[in-house]
Amino acid sequence: MDLVIAKDYETLSEVTAGIVLEKMLKHRRVNLSLTTGNSPKMAYEILVDKLSKLQMDTSMIHYYNFDEVALKDKQYGLTMSGLKKALYEPIGVAPENIHELTIENYQEIDKKIAQVGGLDLVLMGLGEDGHFCGNMPGYTDFSKETYSIPVIPGDQMYESLQEHLGEEPGDYFVTFGPKTVMAAKHLVLIVNGEHKAEIIKQVIEGPVTEKIPASILMTHPNITVILDEAAAKSLK
Known part of the structure; x- marks a missing residue:
């Protein structure tokens, strides 16, 4: 594990964008899987600014969404809509280079990723409950590749998603499983804020357990963990 402790969120974002x-500057096909949400927001702003100043061919950069929560009566789910707004549209990603994860294609995605050389980078955040991507405590099996979780009105997953999203979820939730993520060449986990200090301590210092899904990431041979000082405060 390569552990980077940045002074603050801005520095964390600069390191992440870099x-x-x-990866984008490689002169070959590059397969990226990037998170959405608040943690990478500034990193994407920095990345958009840097890319606007570079003359580079981006036709060989492909993007694979690693999870998706359907939103009721919406064209796009949570991840796709977030990434479109934060990154895909600002840098002008061609539609054919965006590989949306859906209930229709999730069973084939692992095979398709392997056929194009695997994922070069998975950039993830960390949930306060220890989840990564859509791998939640109580639902995670470390042996799983990409899988789906039914979302039924009134059940625990539905209620949890509705509370988290602030709007009504659709009828499915799909995610790269631990096995899919662990097959990537490079993992980057970004964590900021004092409210994440206790969970990142558990993730890094062990044990590896499905009760804290992100703990499995620490066994990857090439993982970079980037924390701000607030998130790192409880580490030994």
């Missing part, structure tokens, strides 16, 4: 940009 890692993603380095």
Whole structure:
């Protein structure tokens, strides 16, 4: 594990943007799987600014969404809509280079990723309950590849999603499983804020357990963990 402790969120974002940009500059096909949400927001703003100043061919950069929560009566789910707004549209990603994860294609995605050389980078955040991608405590099996979780009105998953999203979820939730993520060449986990200090301590210092799904990431041979000082405060 390569552990980077940044002074603050801005520095964390600069480091994160630099890692993603380095992958983008490879002179070959590059397969990226990037998170959405608040943690990478500034990193994407920095990345958009840097890319606007570079003259580079982006036709060989492909994007694979690693999870998706359907939203009721919406064209796009939570991840797709978030990434379109934060990154895909600002940098002008061609539609054919965006590989949306859906209930229709999730069973084939692992095979398709393997056929194009695997994922070069998976950039993830960390949930306060220890989840990564859509791998939640109580639902995670470390042996799983990409899988779906039914979302039924009134059940625990539905209620949890509705509370988290602030709007009504649709009828499915799909995610890269631990096995899919662990097959990537490079993992980057970004964590900021004092409210994440206790869970990142558990993730890094062990044990590896499905009760804290992200703990499995620490066994990857090439993982970079980027924390701000607030998130790192409880580490030994």
